[in-house]
Amino acid sequence: MSVNALQVPVDRKPEETAKAVEILKTRFNERCQTSAAIREQHGHTTTWLPNQMPDAVVFAHTTEEVSEAVKVCADLGVPIIAFGAGSSLEGHVNAPGGGVCIDLSQMNEILSVNPEDLDCVVQAGVTRNQINEYIRDTGLFFPIDPGADASLGGMAATRASGTNAVRYGTMKDVVLGLTVVMADGSIVKTGGRAKKSSAGYDLTRLMIGSEGTLGIITELTIRLFGLPEAISAATAAFPDVESACNAVILTIQSGLPIARIEMMDELQVSAVNAYSKLSLKEAPTLIVEFHGSENGVKEQVELFGEIAGEFGAEDFQWAVRPEERTKLWEARHNAYWAGRGLRPGWDGLSTDVCVPISMLAECVVDTQKDIAENGLVAPIVGHVGDGNFHVLALCDSSDAAQREATEAFVSRLNKRAIAMGGTCTGEHGVGQGKMRYMRLEHGNGVDVMAAIKRSLDPQNIMNPGKVVAIEG
Amino acid sequence: MSVNALQVPVDRKPEETAKAVEILKTRFNERCQTSAAIREQHGHTTTWLPNQMPDAVVFAHTTEEVSEAVKVCADLGVPIIAFGAGSSLEGHVNAPGGGVCIDLSQMNEILSVNPEDLDCVVQAGVTRNQINEYIRDTGLFFPIDPGADASLGGMAATRASGTNAVRYGTMKDVVLGLTVVMADGSIVKTGGRAKKSSAGYDLTRLMIGSEGTLGIITELTIRLFGLPEAISAATAAFPDVESACNAVILTIQSGLPIARIEMMDELQVSAVNAYSKLSLKEAPTLIVEFHGSENGVKEQVELFGEIAGEFGAEDFQWAVRPEERTKLWEARHNAYWAGRGLRPGWDGLSTDVCVPISMLAECVVDTQKDIAENGLVAPIVGHVGDGNFHVLALCDSSDAAQREATEAFVSRLNKRAIAMGGTCTGEHGVGQGKMRYMRLEHGNGVDVMAAIKRSLDPQNIMNPGKVVAIEG
Numbered sequence: 051m052s053v054n055a056l057q058v059p060v061d062r063k064p065e066e067t068a069k070a071v072e073i074l075k076t077r078f079n080e081r082c083q084t085s086a087a088i089r090e091q092h093g094h095t096t097t098w099l100p101n102q103m104p105d106a107v108v109f110a111h112t113t114e115e116v117s118e119a120v121k122v123c124a125d126l127g128v129p130i131i132a133f134g135a136g137s138s139l140e141g142h143v144n145a146p147g148g149g150v151c152i153d154l155s156q157m158n159e160i161l162s163v164n165p166e167d168l169d170c171v172v173q174a175g176v177t178r179n180q181i182n183e184y185i186r187d188t189g190l191f192f193p194i195d196p197g198a199d200a201s202l203g204g205m206a207a208t209r210a211s212g213t214n215a216v217r218y219g220t221m222k223d224v225v226l227g228l229t230v231v232m233a234d235g236s237i238v239k240t241g242g243r244a245k246k247s248s249a250g251y252d253l254t255r256l257m258i259g260s261e262g263t264l265g266i267i268t269e270l271t272i273r274l275f276g277l278p279e280a281i282s283a284a285t286a287a288f289p290d291v292e293s294a295c296n297a298v299i300l301t302i303q304s305g306l307p308i309a310r311i312e313m314m315d316e317l318q319v320s321a322v323n324a325y326s327k328l329s330l331k332e333a334p335t336l337i338v339e340f341h342g343s344e345n346g347v348k349e350q351v352e353l354f355g356e357i358a359g360e361f362g363a364e365d366f367q368w369a370v371r372p373e374e375r376t377k378l379w380e381a382r383h384n385a386y387w388a389g390r391g392l393r394p395g396w397d398g399l400s401t402d403v404c405v406p407i408s409m410l411a412e413c414v415v416d417t418q419k420d421i422a423e424n425g426l427v428a429p430i431v432g433h434v435g436d437g438n439f440h441v442l443a444l445c446d447s448s449d450a451a452q453r454e455a456t457e458a459f460v461s462r463l464n465k466r467a468i469a470m471g472g473t474c475t476g477e478h479g480v481g482q483g484k485m486r487y488m489r490l491e492h493g494n495g496v497d498v499m500a501a502i503k504r505s506l507d508p509q510n511i512m513n514p515g516k517v518v519a520i521e522g
Numbered sequence: 523m524s525v526n527a528l529q530v531p532v533d534r535k536p537e538e539t540a541k542a543v544e545i546l547k548t549r550f551n552e553r554c555q556t557s558a559a560i561r562e563q564h565g566h567t568t569t570w571l572p573n574q575m576p577d578a579v580v581f582a583h584t585t586e587e588v589s590e591a592v593k594v595c596a597d598l599g600v601p602i603i604a605f606g607a608g609s610s611l612e613g614h615v616n617a618p619g620g621g622v623c624i625d626l627s628q629m630n631e632i633l634s635v636n637p638e639d640l641d642c643v644v645q646a647g648v649t650r651n652q653i654n655e656y657i658r659d660t661g662l663f664f665p666i667d668p669g670a671d672a673s674l675g676g677m678a679a680t681r682a683s684g685t686n687a688v689r690y691g692t693m694k695d696v697v698l699g700l701t702v703v704m705a706d707g708s709i710v711k712t713g714g715r716a717k718k719s720s721a722g723y724d725l726t727r728l729m730i731g732s733e734g735t736l737g738i739i740t741e742l743t744i745r746l747f748g749l750p751e752a753i754s755a756a757t758a759a760f761p762d763v764e765s766a767c768n769a770v771i772l773t774i775q776s777g778l779p780i781a782r783i784e785m786m787d788e789l790q791v792s793a794v795n796a797y798s799k800l801s802l803k804e805a806p807t808l809i810v811e812f813h814g815s816e817n818g819v820k821e822q823v824e825l826f827g828e829i830a831g832e833f834g835a836e837d838f839q840w841a842v843r844p845e846e847r848t849k850l851w852e853a854r855h856n857a858y859w860a861g862r863g864l865r866p867g868w869d870g871l872s873t874d875v876c877v878p879i880s881m882l883a884e885c886v887v888d889t890q891k892d893i894a895e896n897g898l899v900a901p902i903v904g905h906v907g908d909g910n911f912h913v914l915a916l917c918d919s920s921d922a923a924q925r926e927a928t929e930a931f932v933s934r935l936n937k938r939a940i941a942m943g944g945t946c947t948g949e950h951g952v953g954q955g956k957m958r959y960m961r962l963e964h965g966n967g968v969d970v971m972a973a974i975k976r977s978l979d980p981q982n983i984m985n986p987g988k989v990v991a992i993e994g
Contacts (some may be wrong), residue, residue: 164878165775167879211718223695232970236966236969238970239967240967243878244939244943245908246681246908246948246949247876248731248949249945249959250952250964250990251731251971251975252694252724252727252728252730252731253971255694255724256974258724259722259724260723264723276776299638303637304748343818346814346821349817404718407640436716436717437717438716471715472715473714473721476718477720479721480721484721487721488721492722494708494710495712496722497708498725502728502977503723506970506974517722518723
């Protein structure tokens with residue numbers, strides 16, 4: 051299957067689109083852009099899929115403006131694609147049927163911080179680093195950290211997680227409520243500020259992970275967490291990937307409340323050393339972090355040390371000072387770019403899967419074997435505490451055979467994870483790239499998703515050609 | 523507004539229903555019952571709303587049998603009401619349009635326990651006590667504990683929580699996947715066994731809290747947790763409800779990882795003393811529990827002691843031995859029946875609300891004032907760590923004026939919680955009793971819920987007249 055076949059076609063409506071763009075230009079003036087450069091920037095971004103540009107980009111400032119823009123498009127049946135930081139990896143922001151991209155990055159106001167309730171309300175364009183800098187003095191932090199400095203709206207839309215998820219959960223766990231512009235332009239508020247509720251269908255969780263196909267998230271109420279009294283981080287090298295995975299499995303099974311437990315395989319470590327100027331031993335490596343009271347962290351460190359020792363860990367390097375930790379985690383967050391640096395000029399097919407923790411070692415070992423057997427260059431890095439790992443398959447796309455082999459590998463990896471009771475994506479989302487695995491993973495659950503999509507977006511104008519395919 | 527007005531009418535279809543019952547009798551023989559006694563048992567149960575009996579009760583044993591029964595009803599457009607343990611409190615299992623109740627209590631098989639992945643797969647009729655007894659030797663436990671020994675299917679359907687939610691979350695947080703029979707009888711599997719996934723719409727979370735109005739949950743994959751190394755519980759009496767609430771607020775804001783923090787007001791304590799033969803001081807009381815390592819629990823106990831002391835706590839009674847703790851929590855779980863015991867023969871209007879933690883003291887104090895001003899008998903008990911509390915308004919229903927005053931109080935309480943940014947139900951669910959607050963709480967979010975309901979149940983046969991009203 052060629053890569054283009056991964057992109058579900060969506061009918062273009064050139065006349066209606068032109069009309070919508072004209073109306074939006076009049077309404078938004080210089081905040082409605084149609085230059086090729088800007089349109090291209092709003093297409094595939096970091097995705098390995100071919101770029102499909104929108105016809106115009108509207109830079110919205112308020113929920114009401116998003117609603118206005120959606121109404122214009124809805125009246126004319128024109129596609130609408132929400133755009134945050136553009137850091138998604140599966141073609142989420144491509145515009146296969148053209149249409150209007152609504153860029154929310156200028157909706158970056160922090161509307162309220164409520165330390166007494168451990169929550170805050172933000173516009174969708176606020177990024178994870180922005181909120182953490184803003185609340186630095188409150189003793190609170192927001193834990194969800196995908197590699198990129200993504201927008202919180204985009205992170206909710208893709209159900210993002212990151213290195214802290216093993217302790218603090220994913221976006222589904224930390225969002226209390228949303229403001230959403232629906233396909234008809236109506237503005238809906240989901241959830242609230244109570245920590246729990248049983249009052250009706252969970253629209254918040256339905257919108258989280260819907261990738262802009264059911265509505266556009268414009269505001270979020272998110273949970274904040276107290277900064278731990280003590281933090282300690284370390285790297286540990288293991289004799290092989292299997293031992294590293296088994297140490298992770300035992301750590302999780304022991305109920306150790308570890309805050310972060312990440313794995314890099316040998317190739318990823320060498321890439322990170324080169325990119326981030328570290329000198330880690332080039333071996334399968336776990337990066338761990340412990341949060342708690344001084345004594346609690348000490349206990350956790352001891353227990354983890356025992357477990358890791360059982361599996362042959364050596365070369366423990368502790369990062370206790372904040373600046374050491376920051377350097378380590380920055381290096382981890384730049385793993386994607388470090389990986390890309392292994393083969394400058396090549397494409398990077400970034401894919402992620404997630405399996406039950408008991409299957410982690412087997413899945414990673416089988417995947418490494420697959421990589422070796424096919425002569426691929428593909429570092430592995432992952433949030434292994436959740437059974438989630440990423441493979442960045444590097445590929446010289448000008449070499450058709452290599453491209454085909456790489457895509458075939460990605461396909462086998464996803465099917466392997468699903469066969470092990472796992473999922474084709476732990477955190478990147480479906481976008482265009484993972485649509486073909488949806489039926490395999492969900493069976494007729496896909497029909498339920500399509501029914502919901504049809505009911506909330508009968509014209510199929512909200513980010514069409516993503517997540518589930520329906521007729522427009 | 524009279525209580526009957528809370529029950530949305532649903533058209534009866536006597537002929538079609540009779541036909542469906544006939545087919546089901548032939549298929550299920552003695553497992554399809556139509557006696558008045560059994561039908562009545564499957565009506566309101568512990569609810570204060572008038573009983574509305576189904577026309578027949580089918581005792582299903584497998585997902586396939588549920589599917590068969592649903593198909594019979596779907597073909598004839600006859601209502602289907604799922605029934606677990608019958609411990610819901612807002613008329614969830616009433617049959618306002620008659621129809622067929624599907625009793626899942628005999629679907630009580632534990633299908634697999636996977637200690638290595640900290641999860642298990644159960645049929646929907648398995649109860650929370652049953653699973654905990656079954657896994658006792660594994661060192662694991664399932665934390666969600668509504669007062670009753672509810673079925674796990676019913677707990678998922680109502681998004682139940684309980685005393686451990688402050689630490690372990692609610693049903694939305696501990697369910698990994700579901701098997702659901704949809705309105706057309708098709709069987710859908712949602713989620714999976716991976717700890718997280720971004721693969722499409724979150725059908726699991728959509729079904730959780732949908733109260734049988736979108737489909738019938740027949741199997742669940744649920745997360746299990748390691749039994750803590752050390753547990754300590756205590757009660758502490760406070761000079762007034764406000765002080766107790768403020769101690770809770772500060773505890774939560776401090777990030778203390780408390781496992782349970784429950785409040786009983788003075789009246790509830792006296793009811794519990796009488797019912798469970800305890801001798802607690804009759805004052806506003808917190809019941810707390812700490813989980814962790816020996817040292818971790820010690821630290822938590824000290825920190826909580828300091829906080830509670832600041833708010834005038836006295837009469838600390840520690841329950842360190844398992845049997846003491848069991849006695850204490852059994853008393854807490856029987857709070858409903860203890861409360862009912864204050865006025866034997868009277869009805870109990872049990873209602874729950876949840877507010878942002880910062881509003882807890884104000885909401886409870888205002889509610890107590892309201893109770894006093896109206897001469898009501900209404901003990902308060904709650905999972906206050908989540909801002910969630912229950913009021914059991916006792917009422918001699920033969921006294922129309924008292925009944926009216928009690929209902930007016932419940933209405934004010936729900937509106938008060940919503941006005942404070944909270945919800946009309948933290949964990950009981952909507953059923954019939956809370957439908958009238960849905961628009962106030964969710965605005966046009968109710969229309970989105972109705973659109974989803976229509977798309978997945980176009981005939982309106984799945985537990986009609988609950989959660990959201992749509993035309994059949």
